[in-house]
Amino acid sequence: MPKAVIVGGGIGGLATAIAFTLRGWEIEVLERSTRIEEVGAGISLWPNALRALAALGLDETVRGRAREEDSAGIRDRKGRWLSRTDTEAIRVHYGSPVMMHRADLLDILRRAVPEGAVRTGISVTAVQPDGTVVHSAGTSAGDVVVGADGIHSVVRRAVCGAIEPRYSGYTAWRTVITPTEPVGEMGESWGSGQRFGYSTLPDGRVYCFATADMAAGTPGGGLDELRARFGSWHDPIPALLAAVGETAILKHDLYDLPPLKTFVAGRIALLGDAAHAMTPNLGQGACQALEDAVVLAHVATRGGDLTDYDSQRRPRTQMIVKRSRLIGAVGQLSSPMAVLARNALLRLTPSSTQFKSLAPVLDWESPRGGDQRSSSTSPMRTPSGPRT
Numbered sequence: 001m002p003k004a005v006i007v008g009g010g011i012g013g014l015a016t017a018i019a020f021t022l023r024g025w026e027i028e029v030l031e032r033s034t035r036i037e038e039v040g041a042g043i044s045l046w047p048n049a050l051r052a053l054a055a056l057g058l059d060e061t062v063r064g065r066a067r068e069e070d071s072a073g074i075r076d077r078k079g080r081w082l083s084r085t086d087t088e089a090i091r092v093h094y095g096s097p098v099m100m101h102r103a104d105l106l107d108i109l110r111r112a113v114p115e116g117a118v119r120t121g122i123s124v125t126a127v128q129p130d131g132t133v134v135h136s137a138g139t140s141a142g143d144v145v146v147g148a149d150g151i152h153s154v155v156r157r158a159v160c161g162a163i164e165p166r167y168s169g170y171t172a173w174r175t176v177i178t179p180t181e182p183v184g185e186m187g188e189s190w191g192s193g194q195r196f197g198y199s200t201l202p203d204g205r206v207y208c209f210a211t212a213d214m215a216a217g218t219p220g221g222g223l224d225e226l227r228a229r230f231g232s233w234h235d236p237i238p239a240l241l242a243a244v245g246e247t248a249i250l251k252h253d254l255y256d257l258p259p260l261k262t263f264v265a266g267r268i269a270l271l272g273d274a275a276h277a278m279t280p281n282l283g284q285g286a287c288q289a290l291e292d293a294v295v296l297a298h299v300a301t302r303g304g305d306l307t308d309y310d311s312q313r314r315p316r317t318q319m320i321v322k323r324s325r326l327i328g329a330v331g332q333l334s335s336p337m338a339v340l341a342r343n344a345l346l347r348l349t350p351s352s353t354q355f356k357s358l359a360p361v362l363d364w365e366s367p368r369g370g371d372q373r374s375s376s377t378s379p380m381r382t383p384s385g386p387r388t
């Protein structure tokens with residue numbers, strides 16, 4: 001039976017494991033952490049991601065543990081609307097985006113991976129184009145090796161050498177709180193060099209996120225700083241901040257990757273943040289990892305050349321990285337004149353224009369044909385032939 005060795009047991013790695021399993025391949029997931037777990041935060045999944053999850057047979061399960069996002073938009077720090085997202089048009093054309101807790105998504109993916117296929121506490125140190133994977137417990141070998149090992153990917157080195165992630169110029173906080181009263185319409189509020197957003201989770205808790213311009217690695221930035229920065233913003237932000245516990249706050253500097261020349265080398269393919277880490281301004285990082293997983297399994301298990309995966313995924317994901325970076329730059333504008341001009345422009349932009357601009361991101365369809373293939377599926381063609 002052909003085999004895929006998957007480095008990394010995050011959203012991208014687990015989704016890939018499921019996609020290859022559905023097509024009859026053996027899989028081995030190597031995860032550095034001793035447990036498969038996600039950070040305590042929410043995650044939005046757009047309709048394109050739900051279509052990828054449908055290809056994995058998991059869209060209904062995910063919807064069952066998620067909440068449909070029924071409103072969205074951007075306000076200023078006083079709560080005046082700058083733009084409204086036409087969520088109804090999105091729902092009609094593409095399906096509803098959903099919000100859920102990351103731990104729930106990871107739990108669903110983990111349960112769909114065959115028992116025993118995930119090896120935790122194993123750190124990969126090197127990968128060779130012939131499919132050999134060197135790790136802390138010895139070596140493994142696959143017909144395909146998938147680098148799903150995140151933004152600081154070790155596997156990426158074997159595909160395109162040393163690539164340094166780019167700092168966005170701003171840091172992000174995330175937390176999940178239990179509100180004292182319902183928060184009303186979700187959305188994001190943009191100030192000067194900082195933003196605050198919130199969205200309700202299915203269990204009534206609220207996922208809050210914030211950003212601020214800051215040098216990379218700036219220490220501190222705890223609850224006091226969050227309250228100082230956002231405590232005077234519009235309701236319900238002060239009440240949300242009053243409900244935050246110090247230990248529940250996550251703070252991460254935000255990085256993305258410059259465009260890679262290729263996602264593949266020999267038997268190796270990169271996906272998710274290892275291939276195209278992006279700033280979270282479009283909420284598409286994990287969505288793209290899910291798409292990658294479906295396309296990679298489709299191409300590889302049909303005996304296709306991995307360069308087909310590269311040509312299907314690289315232009316699309318790099319377009320989204322670029323857009324996310326641009327939206328972040330606009331959202332983080334800080335000079336008073338630039339903020340005034342930005343806000344005026346946002347007010348003047350019809351929601352139909354915004355809707356149209358989302359189309360190239362949301363209109364992705366999963367590849368057709370060959371889904372749920374049997375174990376007789378032939379392995380991919382490689383320059384040196386299959387390993388089986």
Ligand SMILES: Cc1cc2nc3c(=O)[nH]c(=O)nc-3n(C[C@H](O)[C@H](O)[C@H](O)COP(=O)(O)OP(=O)(O)OC[C@H]3O[C@@H](n4cnc5c(N)ncnc54)[C@H](O)[C@@H]3O)c2cc1C
Nearest residue numbers: 008010011012032044124149150272273280283285286287
């Ligand atoms: C603030 C913020 C908000 C976000 N919001 C959203 C959102 O709303 N919607 C969305 O779609 N995306 C969002 N994203 C992006 C999303 O979180 C990522 O794109 C996604 O989690 C990437 O998944 P991945 O599996 O590619 O990588 P990761 O989640 O980084 O997983 C990589 C895995 O590989 C393991 N690993 C690393 N190195 C090794 C090694 N050498 N050997 C073995 N294992 C290794 C790690 O331990 C880890 O488990 C957000 C990101 C941030 C920072």
